[in-house]
Amino acid sequence: MSTPVVFIISAPSGSGKSTLTTELLRRVPNLRFSVSYTTRAPRGEERDGEHYHFIARDEFERRAAAGEFLEYAEVFGHYYGTHMNEMERAGRDGYDLVLDIDVQGARQLKEKIPAAVSIFVLAPSRRILEERLRARSQDSGPVIERRLKDAAEEIRNYSRYDYVLVNREVAASVDTLVSIVKAVRSRRERMESEIHPILETFRNG
């Protein structure tokens, strides 16, 4: 049982966070996406247990009251939360975890797990964020306006994060994310179990 490294990735909607996260998970071994609980309805291709665990509001409230969530928040009128079991399972299986959570959740998690590594993803400008939101044509005009307003609010929280990634181009951004994960995994305290057998080979030499 090891302690998983928790990587928190937050970004305003339209910043390209889910593409980056998917690519990161594809590139790095032993890294797992933390599947959150939510009270919002599934969209398009989303499947229960894979993108989210979709549950009713009363069930969420019951689980929250029972202290099952490491963090939870209300975002756009729906609850979202990270279940404790995600950490336990990752530790048992020897995986690190990637959490795609909002700024409120990131704050709660950093308080509980100070060693968590947080990354804030930014679009290069408001204009580019707006273009991306319109291009994915998932939302109506007023919804896009609302998302841009929310983005302006969320962006103010960047200074709470350990890393900031300006997402100009997907491939370069994924490289940066991979580098962050590799650097954190190379920290001396994470390397102890690997170092000792190496030192053993030098013992009587």
Ligand code: 5GP
């Ligand atoms: P969406 O509904 O677009 O999938 O997600 C909306 C927002 O909720 C995103 O900013 C996402 O990062 C956030 N979110 C997703 N899961 C969690 C969670 O478990 N906890 C918190 N605090 N936010 C979450």
